[in-house]
Amino acid sequence: MRHQLSFACEGAALAASLDEAAGGTGLLIVSGGNEIRSGAHRGMAMLAARIAAEGYPVFRFDRRGIGDSEGANGGFESSGPDIAAAIAAFRAAAPHVSRIFALGNCDAASALLLHQPLALDGLIVANPWTYDGEAEEADEPALPPAAAIRARYLSRLKDPKSLLRLITGEVDFRKLFRGLSALKAPAAPAAPDSLAARIDGAIAALGAPATILLATGDRTAQAFMESCPSALSRLPVERLASPSHSFAGDDGEWLAERILAALK
Structure with a gap:
């Protein structure tokens, strides 16, 4: 059963939803960007119902x-108090819950990493946002990461139509070689105060277990892989060959299965 409730955060009343279940391990879903708690196309609401049906309470x-909550929107970098208050409210609303894992996608994943320590037993971070600035301001970066450009070239070289264009001379070889040469240039290291560097440092300092979920065709995930490569060796990583940033459609079942595996 789903209940609507509210809780306080620094003088503001925040709206929340609790999908009840009998289990002692719960999932806190933190919304990314300026999405409301139901998520894009109600994706998070449906995910919450799916996880709760398996016996795990879910709090959003x-x-x-944002949405039905009071106060000023300070973006994900100022959401630490909101997350901490939500954890406390979850425990108060479901006192039988002894362990809480948190899920965040995009800048919600970055928020969960940056605002540690939090009273959580584990993290599930999907497609962490590493571009400086709010996700809502640049969800389609002007310049794709090198990984995205590389993937694009590889996909085109595997496409018979593209190969035919090469053979017939329809492709500008000078432009092609310039693009391929640019990929050989070493990536500039992230500035120490950049978001990517801070997220990499936060992952290195994590005190709670965490799992990284990546849609490998998504630009945000590709940028994370490129700018935080050492993080991929520190934490378990699950990859899905999909361009869906929000794990839409059939990808939602893959996401639910990975969450359930982490909760168990």
């Missing part, structure tokens, strides 16, 4: 200034 909320 709108941070300050």
